[in-house]
Amino acid sequence: MSTHAIEAVGLIKRYGDKEALAGVSFEVPRGAVCGLLGPNGAGKTTAVRILTTLTGADGGTATVAGLDVATRGGDVRARIGLAAQDATVDALLTGRENLIMIGELHHLGRRVAAARADELLEQFDLSDAGGRLAKTYSGGMRRRLDLAATLVARPEVLFLDEPTTGLDPRARNELWDVLDTLVADGTTILLTTQYLEEADRLADDIVVVDHGRVIARGDARALKRQVGGSQLFATPTDPGDLERVAAMIGDIAGAPPGIDVPSRLVQAPTDGGPLAVSRLADALGDAGIAVDDIGLRQPTLDDVFLTLTGEHIAEEQPQEVAR
Amino acid sequence: MTVHVPSADTRRGSLLGDTWVVARRGIQHIRRQPEALSDVTLQPVMFVLLFAYVFGGAIDVAGGNYREFLMGGIFAQTIVFGAFGVAISLAYDRTNGAIDRFRSLPMAKGSVLAGHAVASLMRSLLPVVLMSICGLIVGWRIHTSVADAVGGYALMIGFSFAMIWVGVLMGAMLxxxxxxxxxxxxxxxxxxxxxxxxxxxxxxPSVLRTIAEWNPVTAVAEALRTLFGNPSAIQGPDAPWSIQHPVIYSLAWMVGIIAVCAPLAVRAYNRTIAD
Known part of the structure; x- marks a missing residue:
């Protein structure tokens, strides 16, 4: 049996003239959490739809749980759970009925399906709401029920398409905690997200997708290294000093600095460590430039993403500058 | 205690089982939407009562009383409107992602459509039962043999089935x-x-009259009137063939609708969900 829970090789998907996927390859080891990270329209959802057998690929192959998605669709579906972008709970059924229906459609038998439904309601803190129609649920409860529904048949591989979109921060944190327990149980998870924080928080391995292509992959640390180490930054008090500060930072860091005018932030990647900060502080002091903030920070996935796709974002949203 | 879930290799489903799960869900939906519930319960009863008592006095029917005439028509209308229900519930499922969820499950091929069809048959036939009872109360009677009466109800079931495909086609295309x-x-x-x-x-008036004479809704209404021995809309030798032979004519429509709409509907449905 393959050691990979998911294996995608050269997936291609076209919608008319538009190429949603232009040869996407990646694999996810059993028990791992993989984050597909990319902006809207990057092809994340299309990849998930192919892997969950909802649509066919125009090229390439994929296996899930060791089974070819194109030829063994039914067997794949028996082994996966899918939480689509919008929670697709049935609003006119109760939470419990929703879960039982999914269990029955997984052919667990009514008794097992009912027992499993109660177990999941408990696990997702929905026991009290289990008898209420899902249309009375809050957004966070709906998401939890949706996630519970994907787990009814104890799937080997779980697909979560933007699982926290539209949730408030508290509900998002709750959902993250639930996902942690699944990971501890050894479920393989592929999740798509636009939130870098989310990919960093949940995924062992991150696949960055843009315009239907994989543009980078690795764990969060490796991706951060691609940006070129830490960021040396300073925020001059007077916007008029931005250019001079930028020149200093560029000099000390040895890399062209980025300037974000609205927040008065100047930064550049450096491997000079804390010494770079003290050199910058000295230089600023000598020049008599006042700053609100100065320091060295670890790059975030945001920086990675902008380094990799900066061009694209600049094209579509010219007013948005790297911070 | 953790619930033991049988492994994926040992789980077996069937078209019938999956269809019933989807159908049961559809029936729950009808029960839990006040307007859908009234469509299948109050509305048919109200229709019978309104037409029987409000129009009953104003409309003359040759050779019988209006309430007896009315029932065939009102049955036919209910069955044709059955297309609505399935179209709306399919379109609803498609727009809110339920179809995708079903398709990500190891369900038997065709069970989603079949389940919708069964729920929709219930939606059409429950009102028929209620209207029959209501009709009997206001004075409608079946004057023919048991076989003819059974034939009448069988025609309603068959035509409901045909209308489901019109509904699926609408639901997939809109x-x-x-x-x-x-x-x-x-x-x-x-x-x-x-x-x-x-x-x-x-x-x-003449143009409308010709349309009405060949309208399949007329055919079903007239077929039911014939099979139940109720007064008919047109008697007389100069009536067109469609009116002279309403049972055969409506059966022909039924078969024709199924033959044309079912393959188109399945194709349209598969296309809309494929991406």
Whole structure:
């Protein structure tokens, strides 16, 4: 049996003239959490739809749980759970009925399906709401029920398409905690997200997708290294000093600095460590430039993403500058 | 205690089992939407009572009383409107992602459509039962043999089944439940009214009269009147063939609708869900 829970090789998907996927390859080891990270329209959802057998690929192959998605669709579906972008709970059924229906459609038998439904309601803190129609649920409860529904048949591989979109921060944190327990149980998870924080928080391995292509992959640390180490930054008090500060930072860091005018932030990647900060502080002091903030920070996935796709974002949203 | 879930290799489903799960869900939906519930319970009863008592006095039917005439028409209308229900529930499922969820499950091929069809048959036939009871109360009677009466109800079931495919086709082709509603009101209403549903065809102006004479809704209404021994909209040797042979004519429509619409509907449905 393959050691990979998911294996995608050269997936291609076209919608008319538009190429949603232009040869996407990646694999996810059993028990791992993989984050597909990319902006809207990057092809994340299309990849998930192919892997969950909802649509066919125009090229390439994929296996899930060791089974070819194109030829063994039914067997794949028996082994996966899918939480689509919008929670697709049935609003006119109760939470419990929703879960039982999914269990029955997984052919667990009514008794097992009912027992499993109660177990999941408990696990997702929905026991009290289990008898209420899902249309009375809050957004966070709906998401939890949706996630519970994907787990009814104890799937080997779980697909979560933007699982926290539209949730408030508290509900998002709750959902993250639930996902942690699944990971501890050894479920393989592929999740798509636009939130870098989310990919960093949940995924062992991150696949960055843009315009239907994989543009980078690795764990969060490796991706951060691609940006070129830490960021040396300073925020001059007077916007008029931005250019001079930028020149200093560029000099000390040895890399062209980025300037974000609205927040008065100047930064550049450096491997000079804390010494770079003290050199910058000295230089600023000598020049008599006042700053609100100065320091060295670890790059975030945001920086990675902008380094990799900066061009694209600049094209579509010219007013948005790297911070 | 953790619930033991049988492994994926040992789980076996069936078309019938999956269809029933989807059908049961559809029936729950009807029960839990006040307007859908009233569509299948209060509305048919109200229709019978309104037409029987409000129009009953104003409309003359040759050779019988209006309440007896009315029932065949009102049954036919209910069955044709059955297309609505399935179209709306399919469009609703498609727009809210339920179809995708079903498709990500190891369900038997065709069970989603079949389940919708069964729920929709219930939606059409429950009102038929209620209207029958209501009709009996206001004075409608079946005057023919048991075999003819059974034939009448069988025709209703068969035509309901045919209308489901019209509904699936509408549900697959139209983008939203609201669009379905719009089309249904602009198309189905005239079709059911330019017919012998509520008035004898003779009372219509000539062009409308010809349309009504060949309208399948007229055919079903007339077939039911014939099979139940109720007064018919047109009697007389100069009536067109469609009116002289309503049972055969409506069976032909039924078979024709199924033969044309079912393959188209399945194709349209598969296309809309494929991406």
């Amino acid at each position: 983008p939203s439940p609201e669009a379905v509603q719009g089309v249904a009101f602009t198309a189905l209403f005239p079709i059911t009214f330019v017919a012998s549903t509520f008035v004898p065809v003779e009372s219509l």
